[in-house]
Structure formats: structure tokens, C-alpha cells
Amino acid sequence: MRVKVRIVCKQCGESYILRGIKYHGIVQTGFKQCLCNCTEGFLIEEQA
Ligand SMILES: [Zn+2]
Incomplete structure (x- = not known):
């Protein structure tokens, strides 16, 4: 199952989709x- 994911770095706050x-x-x-x-x-x- 393919999903869209948002990853947030807790160290610098940068986020990636x-x-x-x-x-x-x-x-x-x-x-x-x-x-x-x-x-x-x-x-x-996980993004809806
Ligand atoms: Zn970072």
C-alpha cells in the first residue's frame, strides 16, 4: 500500500514529504x- 508521509526532524524542524x-x-x-x-x-x- 502506497502512502504519503511527512517526516519532521525533531532536531532542526525541517520537514519532508x-x-x-x-x-x-x-x-x-x-x-x-x-x-x-x-x-x-x-x-x-501519514498523510491522508
Ligand atoms: Zn534535521
Whole structure:
């Protein structure tokens, strides 16, 4: 199932809109790293 996802970096506040794939309730986007080099602690929101 394809979903649109908004990822917000908790460190710098930057947000990204990406397309992801939802599989067994887990959204996979391939998103690895924010521009600020933060690699974890992202807020992930599924878009309707
Ligand atoms: Zn960031």
C-alpha cells in the first residue's frame, strides 16, 4: 500500500514529504538522514 508521509526532524524542524510503502503497519520510506545530519528521532506522520 502506497502512502504519503511527512517526516519532521525533531532536531532542526525541517520537514519532508515523501512517498512510502506501508507494509504490515510499518511505513518504509527509505529516508535515512536529514540535511542537519540527524539520522534518528524523526516524527513520521501519514498523510491522508
Ligand atoms: Zn534535521
